[in-house]
Amino acid sequence: MNSLIDLLSITILLMNLMMLSSSRISTCIRIVAFQGILFGLMPFVIHSHAIALGAMIYSIVSIGLKGFVFPWLLFRAQREANIRKEVEPIGGYPLSLLMGVAMFLVSFWLSSRLPYIRTVSSDLVMPVSFMTFFTGAFIIVGRMKALTQVIGYLVLENGVYLFGAALLIEQPFLVELAILLDIFVAVFVMGIAIFHISREFDNIDTQNLSQLKDWVNTK
């Protein structure tokens, strides 16, 4: 049982690294979809002995949304905005990969310092959830395209979700569902926003958004 959790955690960890090092946006979407499915399975594995009906429904809904609906929305946004690659990320991919390793080491240290109740059956779950969280934040900051930033947002939420799933036995069911609804609306709205940005500017580079001001300083 323990080794299964370990295996899932390491898979998620390696997927984070893959996401940090891949330049193709479609690859990133596929990874985030697969990751969503794995994260949905996580509560079953962690609390396999006593899983409540509510949590089960929530997991299934979350697998459906993150594994299938979001990728579909993102692929549609990608097709409409007509982009395939992240062109120039801040730092570059090898550096991102090394940053990912550094983030993992930091989260390892961080989770060893946390005085959380030791109900978690594997000591890998906490570091991996922190690492996923950091990866999402890093993608949001370090990547230029709006679509990649949406993916970063999803990854970040996955990290938060895993943190909750690892710690809490009693899940406040309604709160979780509300969060899921929020993400759904966010991804939906961002998909539309991306389409409009790309129509206005011919690309979805968020650097260009700084042009949106009343008075442009002409040097």
Add this chain to the structure above:
Amino acid sequence: METIDMIRSILQSTLILAVSPFLFGIINRTKAFFAGRKGSPLLQLYYDIYKLSRKSAVYSRTITRVFIAGPIVGLGAILSATMLVPFAGRASFISFEGDIILFIYLFGLTRFVAVLAALDTGSSFEGMGASREVQFAVFAEPALFLSMAALARVTGVTSLSAIYSNLNAISWTTWSPVFLLVAGAIFIIFLAENSRIPVDDPNTHLELTMIHEVMVLDHGGVDLAFILYGSAVKFWILGTLVAGIFFGAHSRGWMVDYSLFIIGMVLFAFIVGAVESVLARLRLLKVPHFLIVALALSVLALAFTMR
């Protein structure tokens, strides 16, 4: 008992020296099979080495003794590494605490003399190859060190043969993440060090894209035979580091172990051949990225041993 162990370890080293060129034949056959060709004979490298060793080397007028010393020192370092490497999870000829560092730096020495010899020719192409070789080594060497450190931490010893003989006693269920990550990291390093396909193409004849092959362009005759034989032995030794993780068991008699291990190495050569046939070569700019993946995997493996 002492003499038996002595004889056995001498036998191991001789076996490595005798069998290693055979693996290249297997790789070439596998690649030929994938490409739908018949392929060169399995013992081709033996013929090549025999043919080259009867020829005398031709030297250019610009070279110094550094060039002549290159292949000799290189082969010497690799043969010394053969003494350190375990065989089928059994102790090697020489082993002491901390010999992993010597082991890794023997390969560093090989690379150093090869680079010096290449630079000594004064050819711009060879200089380019040398620069690439050194650049990739910057990423490969720390990764190898960290992987070995992870294995040393799991087993609690720092000698190469002790690590690989202790690996059998350690349960796969608790440490399987570490083993798999280390195996992945060493496999990537293995491909880079032996100039196999995703990193370098051993068959290419275009100087601009070559890495390792371009450095040995000016060597001929006996020198080239030394280099070819050295690379074959190096292939075996580094392959042992990967295969040893999976084929290390020594619960049965040593005859069974030896044959199992050799079968494991042949299987490993098949896998390398298949990888070479399936993958395309990476662009030169992407190679450091590929090696950083190895570095990341080894750091992760080391981090897992720390918990």
